[in-house]
Amino acid sequence: MKLNYKTIKLLSLFLMASATLASCSDSKNSTTTAVEVVDVKVEKSIVPESNGYFNTSGQIEADQFANISTRMMGYVSKVYVKVGQNVRKGQALIDINNADMEAKKAQAQAGISQAEARFLTADKNLKRYQTLFEQKSASQKEFDDVNTQYSIAKAQLESARQVRKEVEAILSYTNIRAPFSGVITSKSVKVGDMANPGQHLLSIEAPNNFVAIAMVPEMNIPYVRQNDSVKVYVKSNEKTLYGTVSEISTSSQNSGGQYLVKIKLEIPEDVRLYSGMFISAVFPSSQNQTTQVLIPKSALIRKGDLQGIYTVSSSNTAILRWLKLGRSVGDHIEVLSGLSEGEQYIVSAESKLYNGVKLNIK
Template structure:
């Protein structure tokens, strides 16, 4: 009986302690200070009656430099950001094997030159003898054949020298035009392989925009049409003109490539910036997109979400399915609808159920 009474008392005390701990934790959460947040309302893209697509700025004249030969990189003469002139040496690749071949070719040219000169003298001598009837027709024919063969050997040796000289151009990589170095994919001592991109160069001053237009709208895009280009990162609108319109979407997933050449401007634009191009044609289809700024997106592994606000002014993490990125905004395919309010930033660490104070 005493043992039974002791068990009942112990269980009662444990239950009371657990209840007190739960109340204490709940009270601590309720008494936590509210986190001040900044909110925004879901915006719908493509509400403009005119066709607007996203694109990326790139230099009109750019090149990825590579080599046709294999060898170790002896020296890299420039760095990223350097301005270079046309013909300036950029990369030196070990060419000791080419130097050996060049020596062999030069020796072959010397030998062929001597043989050609001897054959030429013999041919001229037999021509004089044949003219004075002192040499037969067969002898003059043999001398002519020997002369022509010596001439062909000398020409072959000279062409082989031109081939070796052309290969030297791939061991000393030079700038194809004046511009600025934008990328470097190799370091001194690395092994260069044929076709491997070694360095990137761009000619500053003229830029173009590459945009992808859906098949429902491409028929209205006409070459030489003037367009407005909004560069979101610098918040400037530039003028441009349609330069190329692709007629095939075979390798672009149903999207047609359109190239816009930008007018010369003093705006501080750089390759890789995102832009929005507005064509002066009415859209054939009206599709609204839910767009949110990328800074408001919360990531956890492969999951992406955003904090919304409950009726009790608490933060609620909602997982989203995202689409394409348009500059500093991303398309929300599901999980968020129009006119909903979401949290852009907070002055503290947000979590599910956190009390918030809208700024």
């Protein structure tokens, strides 16, 4: 079939337009590919060298603290402190109305004054009669009677002094003072309240002296030893601290079947702790050997009930892999399946990741 000039010209224009569109398409694809390269940081999965451990929960507590109460009943007349206030040892905290005890103290002091006067008189009489007895001017009976009166006066004076000590001891429960220097952490009374014996009034803690109290199950407590090194993960601020076992309870009768273990902490200056913060403690144990790898929880990807991690393919692209996870170990978690030792996984990315995206590993 012969083509005329007009047809040939139209075909030429069509071919040129197609070539131009293809060129634009290639340019656009090239630009898109360049944009989709994601900068990432990766780590290799490893099995920890010390892989015998068990994990348990607990709380941060002050190593020195006191819940302050009174043995006296009375109205609260003064409260000198507020929550969060620093106090020094011996500083006045609370006064409870003690008018009756002040009256008894005055009576005790008056009793001492009377007893001292009788004692001084008895002492003088004893010395005088002893001289008379030595000069044969007083009989044995007279000297014995005076000596007895002296002993009675001395005993009465001591008794009066002990009464005053008793009253002062009772008064110490109405004029409550700080047992040590610290911070007031709670206050449950105000002026005008009735204070009862044994009622909680204040709590005080020594500052900057915190320990971790871990609750260890019965199956694990036999493997906890004094001075064991322990890793402590503080959940609220995501800090990892280190410490050593300082005390081990041998009874779970009052702790719900859990054994209390105190951990002395090494606290860096930039870490701020508060009593009551929840922790996760990782104890060493030769009875809990594992060959599973650990990965940081921050690297996990969550979609509904599924949890996974982005790995790096042989062609340097991202691949989302779903994992079967085990127990938590501080800020890490155990991988039961889905990731082998030595495989690379992505711990952070500068933009959104998805399957097949090109990676630039930093």
